[in-house]
Amino acid sequence: MEISDRNAGWRKELREAVKGKERTDIPRVKMPERHPADRVKSQRLEVNTGLTAGMAQQEARRCMDCIQPTCMEGCPVSIDIPGFIKNIERGAFPEAAAVLKRTSALPAVCGRVCPQEKQCEARCFYTEKLKKEPVAIGYLERFAADYERESGQAYIPETAPSNGIRIAVVGSGPSGLSFAGDMVKKGYRVTVFEALHEIGGVLKYGIPEFRLPNRIVDFEIENLRRMGVTFVSNFIVGMTQTIDGLKAEGFKGFYVASGAGLPRFMGIPGENANGVLSSNEYLTRVNLMGADMPEADTPVFRGKQVVVVGGGNTAMDSVRTAKRLGAERAVIVYRRSEAEMPARIEEVKHAKEEGCEFLPLTNPVEYIMNEQGRVKQVKVQQMGLGEPDASGRRSPVPLAGSEYLIEADVVVVAVGVSPNPIIPDSVAGLDVSKWGTIVVNDETMESNLSGLFAGGDIVRGGATVILAMGDGRRAAAHMDRLFHTQERP
Template sequence: MPETEKPKRKIDLNRREMPKQEHHLRSHNFLEVALGYTAELAMAEAQRCLQCKKPFCVADCPVQIKIPEFIQAIADGDFAAGSRILKERNSLPSVCGRVCPQEEQCEMHCALSKRGGTIAVGRLERFLGDWEASQSEMTLPETARPTGKKVAIIGGGPAGLTAAADLIKAGHEVVIFEALHKMGGVLYYGIPEFRLPKTIVDREVDYLRRLGVEMHTDFVVGKTRSMDSILDDFDAVFVATGAGLPWFMEMPGNNLNGVYSANEYLTRINLMKGYAYPRNDTPIKRHQKVAVLGGGNVAMDCARTALRLGAEATIVYRRSRTELPARLEEIENAEEEGVQFRYLTLPVRT
């Protein structure tokens, strides 16, 4: 008897939207805007995946996560298996699911992207990370046998934490030296609470501690201890000190009172909780009008933060809306919340 053809699978282009706070509420608080998928929404979104034989999403993932496999596990309702698959390559899923630019990497190359219904890889990644954290016990992965090698990591930001996770799993002894009083780097001081709650960062850092990573805060290499002595005591050193000093425009007024680099502005608010002054010790000026020069994710973070502090916030960008380098999701959130945009505009000398 001739084989009967399998019925063709109907392609579902209806990407499941993630619930979020209403804009008229969230613009007045620092609570997380995106509320995450429910289990039902996550399974419905995962079931849209075509399970391509040649998954370009994997090829364009910086850490080569087995995306179709963890998505299939979600579709099957086996969240524990999905989490195990995900954490083989990514030890910070709750963080990456929130802030990784998936639309420029894995999601951009999804087979459904040309038809407008790209699989929400990042949202599914976030779902698994948050689901595992909600369980009574988080399963620790197996690590390789101890190699006897010791690695120092200078900087406890995303690069340092990622390297630490991979190295500890490979069997090496890992020690992180962080200059600030909190681990996380830009995840802690640079990204606002409403986009990445600090409890999430603390949770991911604690996971690495449980894996065996040793961490030291308030430790400035070169002052607390010399680089030479570290090189003497370790087999290898990974330097992950971050982007460094901010860059200012070469024009008069950069040093005026009320002019901040994005780095300082966000650090005062995110790390030092300046918005709670005088209850907290670090002040931040609350101006009636705030102009933010730039159009990337950091600019959106600054403008949306200023808005929450009661200011009329305006993004000043030298190109058009379609050329904004920020994530579309962040642009739309800023617009919904009331941030003003002035395009094709550049500050000039007076």
Template sequence: LGRLGHEVTIFESLHSPGGVLVYGIPEFRLPKSVVHGEIDCAAECLGIKVHPDAVIGRLYTIDELLGEQGFDAIFLGTGAGLPSFLRVPGINYNGVLSANEFLTRVNLMKGYLFPEYDTPVKVGKKVAVIGAGNVAMDSARCSLRLQQLNAQQTGEKPGEGFSFGEVHIVYRRSRVEVPARAEEFHHAEEEGIIFDFLTNPVEIYGDESGTVCGMRCIRMELGEPDESGRRRPIPIEGSEFDMDVDMVVVALGTSPNPLVFEDAGGLERTKWGTVVADEEAGRTTKPRVWAGGDVVTGAATVISAMGAGKRAAADIDRFLQGETDPWAEEA
């Protein structure tokens, strides 16, 4: 839109723009210097304004942006940043984090540059990551690398029986059903991540201080396919066992934050909380509002979100030029 000559303002909920490219994808996969270079170029060359720490739904509602704030069109690219959690006892102990929070702390607090930068994430010696999607692989690999950095900082020397730490991916289905891309799975396996398939947590243990000190799990077997098309995991009676862990990262998927949609009358959403939008143009059911990326599809890839943004930008341009008004046509 900036290249097409439109005045563009970005409202960013965090203190630094870039979204999941900055807070979600680890440095070893996407250097932050690359992302910031693109953002700086857009701001300087195209005159795009960025408002950080601006939470839509709190600072302004969508209707306020379209009304008193005077914006002609809105594109919702707010992603799916609300994490899903386990429903098991002990989920609130210290040392239990969502993958979203863990990766945000590591990336925005520069945990990958420890000890040059300190970080509030204290990675345990034995970490369990629940889930087996791409985000779970990122969380596991980050945990393992931070364990190695911590060991180097404290001067621990590798020797017989020495281990920087252990990182387990705990997944209730089998290797065949792993939802992560094959490449991500391969990298995690190559780096030494331990995979516990057909395993599901049933309780997280905590010590007197309220900190994680273990996890109760149960073995699973696969039954008939469920609505997702994957075979349904079924608990095996009497197969419970304990895992020695001191940190748990929950990577079970995310959904859009409903706060964004406060007082947004006419904006239709699905039962999963995603926005209903035209696949090609990104038009929503609310006039002058477009949407794309994870807020429409649920958690997917950056490439998919970028494609949706470009298609929506072309349609917004046609609307602003007066070439089309899809909502008037539908009426």
């Protein structure tokens, strides 16, 4: 294709126009962001304000347009990274967005929430060979997607003529949306069922608006709607209607992307005290139910001293939300060292700028409550680092006699999630692991039941947006193949 062909005339000219040395001398662009003192005033002001066209083109110029782009190997959905970046360099922004959309249903989302420093940017020529800061692939992805959206001339991907085959998607999070987008392009009649009253799954209830504004998610959903995807909210597959019931109504294929349903707790004394809650509950009350706004009916605890347990993105989202809800002190308590934190580097940086405190190598052992049953203190112990564990990270080891108390009126537990049991419990004969995840063929994403595919956190038990989307794409490709095989005489 002309817009992404490395040997196209325009691209050759572009490569020859600027010398390599000149490209590598350009410093990496800095993402413009709101001042910390301003941004902590609202849950709904995006922190990163996005690159200007000039900044994006300058950054795109840094990309060497490698013959063998290793960055693409770092991307779970193999986005044509040099292809979209070179379109930005030449100023063809809508074309850049079109290249992105070929492989990613949600580029404006991925540009904001992907852990680029562990994926594409970790494999960039600058990182690997020059030991310099990588090309800001994530910022550029966001720029192209935002430019297209704001231009008001969004490109709606073409869809094949309808084949009339009805497909049900369980869950409207990133995995379900990405699957739905691919299947509707292939001509299937796709219906997405969502348990909550809003479409978008974790992109709506989980990720706060200061990181991913809802209007961006809604825009992507609207595009899918225009392509022909039907969305049904307030519908719990397995409860409102079973998979067998949907089959009887004519649905032929199923993609289960019901997400990671159950928040994990640590099983320590006092954990059921009032004021101790899961990050899922805390973030859902604010992000989905709007508890940060005075006109919302849903309450949320506005703690003065908030302790957040965990070191992932959800923990960062929670601690920064606490600041925005007026916490005087918002503290991350994490059992490993900061180097082992799974959160994106940018989220840690932003949290620190906003005045959140970090207590690494610290682990809660007990919650102490007042006479009314409300948490008032967290007993923590200090940890040392031992031998590497199964995750390859050095394992935390408690230090004897190191316990002390931290004052806290709200504690948010963000230590991971377990898979939602509703589908595994409601489908007879479905192969489920001892952890409650649905067992699928790694390559095709099909379960042991023909025509029932699954992906995202219900299979992985807790992963990233981009991996969940990758699963959706693979499942779509293989479900399509399955129907083609069946149609053959």
